[in-house]
Amino acid sequence: GDRFLLTQSELESRIHILLAGTITEEIVYEDISTGAQNDLERATEIARSMVMDYGMSHLGRVNFREASRNIFLPGSGEERMQRHSEKTAREIDEEVSRIIEKSIDTVRHILELRRKALDAVAQRLLDIESIEGEELKQIIEDNSSGPFIVPGTTEQSRRNTSKIVPDFSDGA
Numbered sequence: 001g002d003r004f005l006l007t008q009s010e011l012e013s014r015i016h017i018l019l020a021g022t023i024t025e026e027i028v029y030e031d032i033s034t035g036a037q038n039d040l041e042r043a044t045e046i047a048r049s050m051v052m053d054y055g056m057s058h059l060g061r062v063n064f065r066e067a068s069r070n071i072f073l074p075g076s077g078e079e080r081m082q083r084h085s086e087k088t089a090r091e092i093d094e095e096v097s098r099i100i101e102k103s104i105d106t107v108r109h110i111l112e113l114r115r116k117a118l119d120a121v122a123q124r125l126l127d128i129e130s131i132e133g134e135e136l137k138q139i140i141e142d143n144s145s146g147p148f149i150v151p152g153t154t155e156q157s158r159r160n161t162s163k164i165v166p167d168f169s170d171g172a
Helices: 008-029 034-052 086-113 115-128 133-142
Strands: none
Touching: 008 034, 008 086, 008 115, 034 086, 086 115, 115 133
16 A cells, blocks of 8 residues: 655665665776766755654754745745754754765665675676566575665564565565
8 A cells, every 4th residue: 555654764775775876886887977866866855854854863853844934824925934044054964964975885885795796686687688576586695695684674584594585576
């Protein structure tokens, strides 16, 4: 069914996924391209929403989003109401950057740790252009040492010698 709520770890995992392409370029080619522009925008907007809307940051459980005033209410116009100071705006920007940098470090660590699997997946994609979930899962298992962590969690399973294989059936 439809889901309308996301946890902080799920949002962080979405950021990781969005950053994986550019970090892969950096690792493999020792350079980056403009190809990740949209992914960077989306990752940054998720991080900004975590800070400004959801209270999922070191700044606390506070909503910092600017509110539009309703033009139909007496005494209101279309102007934006600034609900925080320039200092707070700077802190918000710093917190968004911190979340992105932490995510970049996490993604880089995972990709470096799983470099053999990354190369095997890339080679298979060059051969056949598309990989289904079960085949992807098998390639990763064959080319990685455990334990696997399920994206969006910090839990490790006790089955299969502490391995959890990521579920790729949802198209992620």
